[in-house]
Amino acid sequence: MKYEQRKKALVLLADGTIFYGKSIGIEGTVTGEICFNTGMTGYQEIFTDPSYFGQLMVATNAHIGNYGVNNDEVESEGIKISGLICRNFSFTHSRVDSDSNLFDWFEKHNLVAISDVDTRALVAYIRDNGAMNAIISTEIDNIDKLKKQLAEIPNMEGLELASKVSTKEPYFVGEENATYKIAALDIGIKKNILRNLAKRNAYIKVFPYNATFEEMEEWNPDGYFISNGPGDPEPLKDAQKLAQEIIKRDLPLFGICLGHQVIALANGISTYKMHNGHRGINHPVKNLITGKGEITSQNHGFAINREETEAHSDIEITHVHLNDNTVAGIRMKNKNVFSVQYHPEASPGPHDAEYLFDQFIENIQKAKVEA
Template sequence: MKALLMLENGMTFEGQGFGEPRDVLCEVVFNSAMCGYTELLTDPSYAGQGVVMTYPMIGNYGICYEDAESDRPWVEAFIVHSVSGIASNFRCDIDLDGYLKNNHIPGISGVDTRALTRCLRDSGTMRGMICFGDSINREEMKRKIAEYSAVGGVSLVSTKQPRDFGNGSVKVALIDYGTKQNIVRSLTRRGCTVRCFPNHTPFEEIKAWNPDGVMLSNGPGDPKNCMNEVRELKKLYDSGIPTFAICMGHQLLALSQGADTFKLKYGHRGINHPVKELKTNRVYITSQNHGYVVDAKTVDPAIAELSFVSMNDQSVEGLDYKNGRAFSVQFHPEAASGPLDTGFLFDRFMDLMGGSRI
């Protein structure tokens, strides 16, 4: 089936539909990864977004359910140059097209993703719409895009009830703003019992569980839409409970301590982003997925110091808090992009909690 992608600046890209042939509005972003699309599709941080893959062929190894980061995909649409008609991998459970159909997610292939990515880099992240069929009303598409505001957010993707994982000796409260399952796995294999709490959980309820530490997860959207969560994190920080924050959690913790955040022009999304650790001058290759960052100029040096910076644009990639009980990173140390380069951050968290690692 014919398909058309239109951006809010009026640019259009024709292609062929795959997955669910359903018209969709979304925020259009690009990801520079060559692989890992199963993890990407199921990452709650992509809720409400149509993802453009810069690598030309996607789908050649199919979908392996074991690699999923949540129990369902969250992307709003999937945009590729070429979708493989054959899934060749002994771990494959279903091909990409079938997986998207089963989960009612539209895709468009045959798109000049190089031109599309250049457009997003030059103009920044934009709203867009994908329509299917032989007769597409472009004026109607323009109207709908102009009226569209991003949907999704933390409340959509967060767990609705507390959930428990693992059976270790160290208790970790994981506040779920859109957590990836590999965060849970990284903790449980180090000997933790993890209780995953909804994003709106009052600090008093978390404290009543008597955790050894608190993990703040990744998640979608603008952190400033989560000011109730920020107020609870102020209480968490003041309590002195060991805290490790990733991505959205990193931004929310910074906001709770008086720093500010801002939106990047086109964000950081991929598995090849270099960051430098300032204390050692070591550079790590990291997985990233975010559109907002902490503003370095607003970080109070009496409260926190920069620990990591992006080698691409010098934006904040990590903070160490002066109370000695909290630290955070913008990238994903659980995502195995190095593949295990930054896993030591989980070991640091275990040491902070006084726990063992397995």
């Protein structure tokens, strides 16, 4: 390990605030919107989640890397975060079924990460001042240059990123002779979503972010899915048009996270950028249909407008976030459509919301019977 090569490093925020730390041994400068995740485990899934594309991740857990990495615990091909900021970086690990240590994995992907940062102070600052662009760098002697570089980074609001992480060509997941056929729009899809659908006897065809309804319909699917993903949902006009076409035909449709926001926009409900978003695996949600509470995994910096949702004659709020009363789920009253603002496929957990995949399959079953 490169203990002796650990240079001083810094985090420079868009408002000029600086936090200092140490490089883990991979030199460089990277930019992105700074955010934090409160999960105590699952760091590898976080780093490979396409929804984090273009973001600098602050880990609130004090130790990162302590259980190494496993090649099966990824949500996409490769690391999607721009860089990592943590308190203590573990160069050694102690899990029997790990494939390597975290440093070697980062070095393979050339991911810039800095440790020894006062992450409690940094997270408190972000909570008070909101998410903003930032830069992490080992070039600590050229602050003016870093400030100029940071000033050129576009804001997340209005930024379309789905095209950066979506598949270029359609592909299939599951058994070809499965009972159900699902067409999924990839605007940043996680592998565990596909696993959850496949294990419910579904064969999935995954389409690129700009696929048309006609292209998806040609495969003759039983249901449609719109995935999670990064960036602002508002610029995703093709996805919104696709959702409108599916809704117009009253076909089974399920959306998660960015997909949830796309479905809201397709119904004329606006979205907005949150102060600092929801990111972690312990977010409390109430299911208004059953009255039950759920502990959920969340990762989003945008949300749908609650007042507009409540005023919409065709939409019912099904779930609310108990920390701030934001909309966490909706369904259409007279259409076979529902969506949630969190991750029922959460890996490594919690699994309180996995029933939503069963609900989607039940909706497909009903539609097939009625047809």
